[in-house]
Amino acid sequence: SGDAGINRWKSSSITRALAATTRVCAYDRAGLGESDPAPQHPRILDDVVDDLHLLLLSADIQLPVVMVGSSGGGFDIYHHAGRYPGDVAGLVMLDVPAGQAAIAPTDVPAWDSAENPEHMDYVSVEHQMAVARLPISAIPVTVVSASHGQSSDLDEQRIWLEGSSLP
Secondary structure, three states, X not given: OOOOHHHHHHOOHHHHHHHOOOOOOOOOOOOOOOOOOOOOOOEOHHHHHHHHHHHHHHOOOOOOEEEEEEOOHHHXXXXXXXXXXXXXXXXEEEOOOOOXXXXXXXXXXXXXXXXXXXXEOHHXXXXXXXXXXXXXXXXXXXXXXXXXXXOOOXXXXXXXXXXXXXX
């Protein structure tokens, strides 16, 4: 959504409680919030994950970290765990939908649409998460599903547990 990560999480009671005992970081992806605009080309998960990986390194964040992703941000952290397993100690997936194998370009905003400030190629992203997810290391994965909304189907949510070999 256009609701930036930092604004959404900095005032959250959950974030404040976690920050009392550990370091908590939130960021705005390219094109959102106060981040720089996204590059002028269609972006895929690798682009977003490379941005996050470089941010972690540049900010000198002690790795590995527990990553939390909400909605489509869950795609980002799951893919990050697959590409950079040394960065990730665990995942928390908050109401993350399963990827769609066949999504029509008319169902999502075009990469250069004003509705898509991240310039994401959503058709590619959805397809990759549906049929070509990277495997992840044996790390803890917690799935929090909504009782109503985009990801209320528990069978759909179980897909995020398949990548980790932990019980």
